[in-house]
Amino acid sequence: MDWTPHAAALAARVTYPGSSWWVPVKETPRHLLVERWYTSSPQGWIVVDGPSDESAWAAAAYADTTLVTRIGAVHADHARPYPPVTGHPTSSSTLPSLVVAMLQHGHLTPGVRLLDVATGSGYSAALACRRLGDDLVTTLDVDPYLTEAAAQRLERIGHHPTVVTADAGQELPGVFDRIVSMVSMPCIPASWLAALAPGGRLVTTLAGTGLIVTADKTEDGGATGRVEWDRGAFMTTRTGDDYPPALxxxxxxxxxxxxxxxxxxxxxxxxxxxxxxxxxxxxxxxxxxxxxxxxxxxxxxxxxxxxxxxxxxxxxxxxxxxxxxxxxxxxxxxxxxxxxxxxxxxxGQLPVYGAQVTITPDGKTTLSRGGWSTTL
The missing domain is CATH 3.30.160.690 (Bacterial toxin RNase RnlA/LsoA, N repeated domain)
Structure with missing residues (x-):
């Protein structure tokens, strides 16, 4: 497949010439990171095999859309063509525009050490490696198959970040200048603040909301920031193979x-x-x-x-x-x-977007704006 014109078209949709992310998007072969994915049908989720139809593969991989890669405990790499898989999505390759937005909110200047939370397909790690260099990027996921597959596919396209299998809510594997999460968190874990270097920055979405939170570490070990005006939502962090059953x-x-x-x-x-x-x-x-x-x-x-x-x-x-x-x-x-x-x-509005964010060293997070406040 000649993927370069497809990647160039994607770069034109999700970023712009002169942006720090123009070249990473333009030069990353996303299709090699997502070889199989699911599409929904009335009967359930049907797996699509990219190499079997290169035109469909290119169209899907270089569209600004989310590709679902895991339903329940069944990754698309292991799914059979029939019968359809039933359940809820538990992993995906998120739409590139949102990935780029989250990385932009991270202010990834040269030399910073990044923790990319939720490896997924490895696409966000690949973009970060293009921007920062492999040795400054660590990517983490709770699912051992996802980290293993992503590491192999990242190696195939020439990237060798540190890939870790771990729970993002527990102790993190090192100290980082930036923590950018591609999974929604119910609150900010204290472990993130402990692993964030002085003056470091964290970026995440809050579970069950469309809120993107950015915060910079303060001298007391906490952090302050805001809810950004743009919006985004990811799957919620999980500790096991699947989410709790529907109600x-x-x-x-x-x-x-x-x-x-x-x-x-x-x-x-x-x-x-x-x-x-x-x-x-x-x-x-x-x-x-x-x-x-x-x-x-x-x-x-x-x-x-x-x-x-x-x-x-x-x-x-x-x-x-x-x-x-x-x-x-x-x-x-x-x-x-x-x-x-x-x-x-x-x-005429609600106070959530643009709210100020205050995080204590133990992760207690308070949002406030215009006399309204709530603590997670």
Whole structure:
């Protein structure tokens, strides 16, 4: 495959001539790092083998899109063509524009030592190696197969960073000037602050939100920074082969229990597409699982489910603007959503983007802006 024009086209989409990341994107053969991936179908996830169709391989590898490489415990490298694999994505090669954005937020100047958290396919490590040099890049992932495969593929394209298999939430393998995470964290681990050199910088997204946090280490061993104005989301960090199972038992309850009934003046909202609302709600009540659908009569429906057993079911009938809401369990999840939507309307914005970030040496993280604050 003549991949160079494809990589050049990708560079033109996600960066610009003169940028520090123009040459790394232009000169990195992403297709050699992602040889097989999954596409979704009504029956499940179907594996695609790149070398079997080079035109499809090039189109996928050099598109600015995320390529899912692992479903549950089954990596695409090991999947059979049939039957489809079912489950939730647990690893991917993230869309290049977001990878580049996270690296840019890291301020990777020559000479800095980088820890790339969540190796995945190795693409972010490859870009960093092009920018900094192999000896200054360490990449880490919890999955031993991912680190082994990435190390081999990085070697194939001429890069030899330090590749480590470890849990990102535990003790880190060294001291670094920059820690940039390609996986979402529920909070900032104290181990990151311990491993960050004086004046060092960390960049991550917060789990369940679209918030990118950047923070620079302070003299007391903590860090201060902000929530950036742009947004991004990654898979959440995990410690095992898979994530906890979906809340199907709570979903069953939500569908077969009337609960408390109320009427909302707002139509049903796809919360996951309303990034400010989603982020604010996730900070208020972490762990909510959102589902959307359409009833037999054409009503738009949404469900909110929580591990504590709380649930909400809401639908907006065709031609209507109000929503009928049913809720149950220890908390009223839809009421929390409604309060955030009212705040959004009253103020024209929510305080999450642009919030100041303060992190204590033990990882306690506080976000604050305009009289609002929350601690993770």
């Amino acid at each position: 199907n038992h709570v979903f069953t309850t939500a569908n077969h229990t009337e609960g408390e009934v109320s009427v909302s003046p707002f139509p049903v909202l796809d919360v996951m597409q309303a990034w400010e609302v989603w982020s604010m709600l996730s900070l208020t009540a972490p762990g909510i699982e959102h589902r959307n659908g359409t009833a037999d009569d054409g009503s738009r429906m949404t469900w909110m489910l929580h591990p504590d057993g709380s649930w909400a079911r809401a639908h907006t009938a065709p031609g209507e603007h109000t929503t009928t809401v049913y809720q149950g369990g220890p908390r009223r999840l839809y009421d929390l959503l409604e309060a955030i939507r009212w705040r959004w309307l009253e103020h």
